[in-house]
Amino acid sequence: xxxxxxxxxxxxxxxxxxxxxxxxxxxxxxxxxxxxxxxxxxxxxxxxxxxxxxxxxxxxxxxxxxxxxxxxxxxxxxxxxxxxxxxxxxxxxxxxxxxxxxxxxxxxxxxxxxxxxxxxxxxxxxxxxxxxxxxxxxxxxxxxxxxxxxxxxxxxxxxxxxxxxxxxxxxxxxxxxxxxxxxxxxxxxxxxxxxxxxxxxxxxxxxxxxxxxxxxxxxxxxxxxxxxxxxxxxxxxxxxxxxxxxxxxxxxxxxxxxxxxxxxxxxxxxxxxxxxxxxxxxxxxxxxxxxxxxxxxxx
Amino acid sequence: xxxxxxxxxxxxxxxxxxxxxxxxxxxxxxxxxxxxxxxxxxxxxxxxxxxxxxxxxxxxxxxxxxxxxxxxxxxxxxxxxxxxxxxxxxxxxxxxxxxxxxxxxxxxxxxxxxxxxxxxxxxxxxxxxxxxxxxxxxxxxxxxxxxxxxxxxxxxxxxxxxxxxxxxxxxxxxxxxxxxxxxxxxxxxxxxxxxxxxxxxxxxxxxxxxxxxxxxxxxxxxxxxxxxxxxxxxxxxxxxxxxxxxxxxxxxxxxxxxxxxxxxxxxxxxxxxxxxxxxxxxxxxxxxxxxxxxxxxxxxxxxxx
Numbered sequence: 282x283x284x285x286x287x288x289x290x291x292x293x294x295x296x297x298x299x300x301x302x303x304x305x306x307x308x309x310x311x312x313x314x315x316x317x318x319x320x321x322x323x324x325x326x327x328x329x330x331x332x333x334x335x336x337x338x339x340x341x342x343x344x345x346x347x348x349x350x351x352x353x354x355x356x357x358x359x360x361x362x363x364x365x366x367x368x369x370x371x372x373x374x375x376x377x378x379x380x381x382x383x384x385x386x387x388x389x390x391x392x393x394x395x396x397x398x399x400x401x402x403x404x405x406x407x408x409x410x411x412x413x414x415x416x417x418x419x420x421x422x423x424x425x426x427x428x429x430x431x432x433x434x435x436x437x438x439x440x441x442x443x444x445x446x447x448x449x450x451x452x453x454x455x456x457x458x459x460x461x462x463x464x465x466x467x468x469x470x471x472x473x474x475x476x477x478x479x480x481x482x483x484x485x486x487x488x489x490x491x492x493x494x495x496x497x498x499x500x501x502x503x504x505x506x507x508x509x510x511x512x513x514x515x516x517x518x519x520x521x522x523x524x525x526x527x528x529x530x531x532x533x534x535x536x537x538x539x540x541x542x543x544x545x546x547x548x549x550x551x552x553x554x555x556x557x558x559x560x561x562x563x564x565x566x567x568x569x570x571x572x573x574x575x576x577x578x579x580x
Numbered sequence: 581x582x583x584x585x586x587x588x589x590x591x592x593x594x595x596x597x598x599x600x601x602x603x604x605x606x607x608x609x610x611x612x613x614x615x616x617x618x619x620x621x622x623x624x625x626x627x628x629x630x631x632x633x634x635x636x637x638x639x640x641x642x643x644x645x646x647x648x649x650x651x652x653x654x655x656x657x658x659x660x661x662x663x664x665x666x667x668x669x670x671x672x673x674x675x676x677x678x679x680x681x682x683x684x685x686x687x688x689x690x691x692x693x694x695x696x697x698x699x700x701x702x703x704x705x706x707x708x709x710x711x712x713x714x715x716x717x718x719x720x721x722x723x724x725x726x727x728x729x730x731x732x733x734x735x736x737x738x739x740x741x742x743x744x745x746x747x748x749x750x751x752x753x754x755x756x757x758x759x760x761x762x763x764x765x766x767x768x769x770x771x772x773x774x775x776x777x778x779x780x781x782x783x784x785x786x787x788x789x790x791x792x793x794x795x796x797x798x799x800x801x802x803x804x805x806x807x808x809x810x811x812x813x814x815x816x817x818x819x820x821x822x823x824x825x826x827x828x829x830x831x832x833x834x835x836x837x838x839x840x841x842x843x844x845x846x847x848x849x850x851x852x853x854x855x856x857x858x859x860x861x862x863x864x865x866x867x868x869x870x871x872x873x874x875x876x877x878x879x880x881x882x883x884x885x
Binding site: 299306307313314316317319323326331334373377381424428429431432435439441442444446515518519544548551555556559561568 | 683863870
C-alpha cells in the first residue's frame with residue numbers, strides 16, 4: 282500500500298514497515314521479560330511442595346469430585362453437582378441482570394454518542410448543544426469502562442453492602458460503557474443513504490434515527506450485545522472472588538481447602554456453560570449475518 | 581407507474597412483510613433471553629440485601645466521606661491534596677504502573693506469537709485436504725480424515741482457552757508456581773490466545789481469496805499461502821485487534837494484582853478498608869492510564885484502518 286510502485290508485486294527500494302513492527306514487538310517482549318525478571322526457570326514450580334501441589338492438582342483433573350471432599354458437609358446437603366448447577370444459575374442471574382441494565386443504558390448513551398441522526402442543516406446553537414451532549418456521553422463511557430468491573434464491585438460492595446443489586450450494578454457500569462461506545466460507532470458507520478433521504482423529505486432527527494438508521498444497525502447491535510453477554514458471564518463468575526455468591530466463590534473456597542477434585546467439578550461445569558453460550562452466540566450470529574463478510578468482529 | 585394506487589402499494593407492503601425472512605431459532609432465543617431477565621430480577625433474596633434503608637444510607641455517607649484525601653479532611657484545604665497525591669505516586673504508584681505495563685505487553689505479545697502458527701489450521705478454507713477447494717492431487721483416506729478433524733479441534737481449543745476467565749487461571753497458577761510474575765503473564769496469555777485466535781481467525785476467514793487461490797493453484801502449501809498472501813495483506817487488521825487486546829490486558833493486569841503481586845490492584849487491596857482515600861487515588865490513577873492507553877490505541881487503530 283505504501284510502496285511507490287504502481288504494481289504492488291514489484292518491490293521498490295522502500296522496505297515495508299511490517300517487519301519492523303514484528304521485530305519491534307519481539308524486542309519489547311524481551312525488554313519486558315528482562316525488567317520483570319521472567320526466566321524459563323520460573324515456569325516450573327519452585328520447590329518440592331509446589332511440585333507436589335501441582336501434581337495433585339492436575340491429577341485431580343481426571344477425577345472430578347462426584348461427592349464432597351469436605352468431611353464437614355451435613356448429610357442433608359445437596360449433592361455436589363446440584364450445588365454446582367445452583368452456582369451456575371447464580372452466575373447466569375448476575376450476567377442477565379447486569380446486561381438488562383447495561384443494554385438500555387448503552388442504547389441511550391450510544392444514541393447521544395453518535396452523530397448520524399443530527400438534523401441537516403443544523404443551527405449553530407443546536408449544534409453546540411448536541412456536540413456538548415456528545416462529548417459528555419463519550420467521556421462518561423470512557424471513564425466507566427476504564428475502571429475494571431472487579432474494582433467497581435469493590436466500591437459498590439463497600440458503599441452499598443453485599444447485595445445482588447450491588448453486584449449487578451458493578452458489572453453493568455463498565456459494560457454499558459463498552460457497549461455504548463461500540464453501539465455509537467456501529468450507528469455512525471451504518472450507510473447514511475436512507476437517513477439522508479428521510480432528512481431530505483422533512484423527517485425529524487428522532488424519526489430518521491428510528492426508521493432510517495436503527496433497524497439497519499440492529500443485527501450488528503444484537504450480535505455485539507450477545508458477545509458482551511459472554512464476557513459478562515465470565516466476569517460474573519469472577520465476582521465470586523470478591524464475595525458475591527457465584528460459582529467463583531465455590532471455586533475459591535474449595536481451592537483454599539485443597540479440595541482439588543471439587544475445584545475441577547466446578548471448573549468443568551463453568552467451562553461447559555461458557556462453551557454452550559459461545560455456540561449459542563455463533564448460531565445467532567450465523568442467522569443474523571448470512572454472509573461472513575457482513576459480520577466483522579469488533580474491538 | 582401512474583396506475584398504481586395507494587391500495588396497491590399498501591398491499592405490496594403487506595406482501596413484503598409476510599415474505600420477510602423469519603427464523604424460529606432467533607425468536608426462541610429472544611424469548612429465552614426475555615424470560616431469563618425476568619427470572620434474574622425476581623428470583624432469589626431481596627435485591628438490596630438485608631440492611632435497612634437508613635443503615636445503608638449512613639454507610640454510604642460514611643463511605644463517601646472517607647474518599648476525601650486525609651490531609652484535606654484535616655485542614656479543609658484542597659491544595660494539600662497535591663503533595664499527598666505526588667507522594668503516593670512516586671512512592672509506589674509509578675512502580676506499580678510500570679509493572680502493569682510490562683505484564684500486559686509481555687502477555688499479549690506472547691499470545692500473539694503463539695497463536696499465529698495456528699491460524700491457517702483454524703481456517704475453514706485452508707484447513708482442508710484440498711485447501712481453497714482447489715484440486716491438488718489424490719488424497720488418501722487418512723489425510724482426508726485428519727484434515728476433517730484439524731480445523732474443528734483448533735477452533736475448539738480457542739473456545740476452551742477463552743472460556744476460562746483470566747483471573748481464575750491466575751488464581752490457580754499463582755499457588756502452583758509460587759508468588760512471581762509468570763502466573764499473571766501466563767493467565768493473560770492463555771486467555772488472549774483464545775480471543776486473538778477467534779478475532780484473527782475471522783480476519784483470515786474473511787480475507788480476499790483471490791491471491792490465496794493463485795498461490796495454492798501454483799503449488800503452494802497452506803502455510804506459504806498464509807505467510808505470503810494473507811498475513812501481509814491483512815497485517816493492519818491484525819494490528820487493530822492486537823492493540824485492542826493490549827488495552828484490555830492493561831486493565832486486567834491492574835486487577836490481577838489483587839491476587840498479591842505489585843500492580844495497582846495489590847495496592848488497592850492493601851489499603852482497602854483502612855485508607856479509602858488512597859484506594860480512590862490508585863483507582864483514578866489506573867483509570868487515567870487506561871484512558872490514555874485507550875486514546876492511544878484508538879488513534880493507532882484509526883491510522884491503521
